[in-house]
Amino acid sequence: MNSPQKILFPVAAALLCAAVASAQAPAAPRPITLNGSAVLLTGPNGGSGLLLTPARASQAGSAFTSTPVTFNADYTFSVFFQFSMTNPGGIAAADGMTFVLQTEGPNALGTDGGSLGYQGISPSVAVEFDTYLNSPYDINNNHIAILTNGQLNDTDPQTPYGVTSCPFAPGTFGCMSNGDVWSVWIDYDGTNLNVALADSSTTRPANLISYPINLAGILGQTSAYVGFTAGTGAGYQNHIVMNFRPPPPAALTE
Numbered sequence: 001m002n003s004p005q006k007i008l009f010p011v012a013a014a015l016l017c018a019a020v021a022s023a024q025a026p027a028a029p030r031p032i033t034l035n036g037s038a039v040l041l042t043g044p045n046g047g048s049g050l051l052l053t054p055a056r057a058s059q060a061g062s063a064f065t066s067t068p069v070t071f072n073a074d075y076t077f078s079v080f081f082q083f084s085m086t087n088p089g090g091i092a093a094a095d096g097m098t099f100v101l102q103t104e105g106p107n108a109l110g111t112d113g114g115s116l117g118y119q120g121i122s123p124s125v126a127v128e129f130d131t132y133l134n135s136p137y138d139i140n141n142n143h144i145a146i147l148t149n150g151q152l153n154d155t156d157p158q159t160p161y162g163v164t165s166c167p168f169a170p171g172t173f174g175c176m177s178n179g180d181v182w183s184v185w186i187d188y189d190g191t192n193l194n195v196a197l198a199d200s201s202t203t204r205p206a207n208l209i210s211y212p213i214n215l216a217g218i219l220g221q222t223s224a225y226v227g228f229t230a231g232t233g234a235g236y237q238n239h240i241v242m243n244f245r246p247p248p249p250a251a252l253t254e
Contacts, residue, residue: 031065031066031067032063032064032065032066032106032227033063033064033065033066033106033107034061034062034063035061035062035063035064035107035108035109036053036059036060036061036062036109036117037051037052037053037054037056037059037060037061038050038051038052038053038061038062038063039051039061041240049240049241049242050063050228050240050241050242051238051239051240052097052117052228052229052230052239052240052241053117053230053231053232053236053237053238053239054236054238055086055087055088055089055232055236055237055238056232056236057090057232057233057234057235057236058112058113058232058233058234059112059230059231059232059236060109060110060111060112060115060117060229060230060231060232061109061117061229061230061231061239062100062108062109062110062117062118062227062228062229062230063227063228063241064100064102064105064106064107064108064225064226064227064228065106065225065226065227066106067106067225068103068223068224068225069223069224069225069226070222070223071216071222071223071224072222073216073222074190074216075188075190075215075216075219075222076187076188076189076190077187077188078185078186078187078188079099079185079186079187079226080183080184080185080243081099081183081184081241081242081243082181082182082183082184082241082242082243083097083129083181083182083184083239083240083241083242084179084180084181084182084238084240084242085097085131085176085177085178085179085237085238085239085240086170086179086237086238086240087179087237087238088168088169088170088177088235088236088237089235089236089237090232090233090234090235090236091234091235092131092132092141092168092234092235093131093132093141093166093168093170093177093235093237094113094114094131094132094232094233094234094235094236094237095112095113095114095115095116095130095131095132095134095230095231095232095233095235096116096128096129096130096131096132096176096230096231096239097116097117097128097129097228097229097230097231097239097241098116098117098118098126098127098128098129098147098228098229098230099126099127099129099184099186099227099228100118100121100124100125100126100225100226100227100228100229101124101125101126101215101219101224101225101226102121102122102123102124102125102126102219102224102225102227103123103124103219103220103221103223103224103225104121104122104123104124104225105225106225108121108124108225109121109229110150110229110231111231112231112232112233113231113232113233113234114132114134114138114152114231114233115152115231116128116130116152116229116230116231117229117230117231118147118150118152118229118231119150119151119152120150121150121229122149122150122151123149123218123219123220124147124148124149124150124218124219125146125147125148125193125213125215125218125219126146126147126148126229127144127145127146127147127186127193127195127209128144128145128146128147128154129144129176129184129197130142130143130144130145130154131166131175131176131177131237132233132235134152137152137153137154138154138157139154139157139159139164140159140164140165141165141166142159142160142163142164142165142166142174142175142176142177143157143158143159143160144157144158144160144195144197144208144209145157145158145209146193146209146211146213148213148218149218155211156209156211158208158209160174160175160176160197160199160208161173161174161199162174163175166178173199173200174199177237178199180199180200181200181242182197182198182199182200183197183198183201183202183204184196184197185197185204188215191212192210192211192212192213193209193210193211193212193213193215194207194209194210194211195207195208195209195210196208228241
């Protein structure tokens with residue numbers, strides 16, 4: 001099996017402390033397309049962060065590579081990014097965000113609220129980071145899961161740190177809506193999609209999800225647009241993506 005391919009996403013360290021932001025020089029940005037409420041933010045050290053939705057009601061935003069990333073035949077890849085969900089308001093801290101591989105195009109965007117800006121994007125495979133309990137498909141208001149083909153099917157849902165109920169107020173450790181900087185590792189070995197995440201740490205823990213899935217079979221080709229979506233509804237929060245470990249451009253085949 002070929003060694004994992006690194007996905008380059010063009011958001012360098014932002015909204016992090018200077019020591020973290022300077023830990024590694026950022027690679028050259030990869031052009032992205034911003035949709036809906038998504039905007040780029042300039043950090044205090046010259047890096048950029050991606051604000052998918054502001055903390056306002058009924059927002060949907062997405063950002064994808066402007067050109068598709070070409071993968072090897074078995075789709076192996078590895079990606080690292082960070083996120084922070086801040087300033088909750090309305091009825092709850094809501095609704096969450098997704099990391100997505102999709103073939104629809106760089107302008108793909110779903111609807112707001114519990115759709116997470118993802119619903120309807122197909123063909124696609126996504127990892128959701130969900131902070132609001134929408135019945136009947138959510139297990140709680142603090143879970144991650146695998147989604148496919150624009151459906152909110154919550155395959156293999158798992159709860160970070162076993163925290164199954166998060167309060168409205170931020171600050172509870174293990175709640176993705178707590179305002180902390182969370183680190184995320186997602187990789188695919190040709191058979192299993194593995195997801196690990198850590199609250200306020202850059203040390204990778206054990207995988208929270210390790211799910212067998214055929215990415216090439218679902219996507220139908222060996223290239224995909226790579227990016228993120230998020231949504232708010234009657235409850236809202238900022239959904240911010242940060243990445244201070246972009247892999248070198250040589251890791252991509254275009």
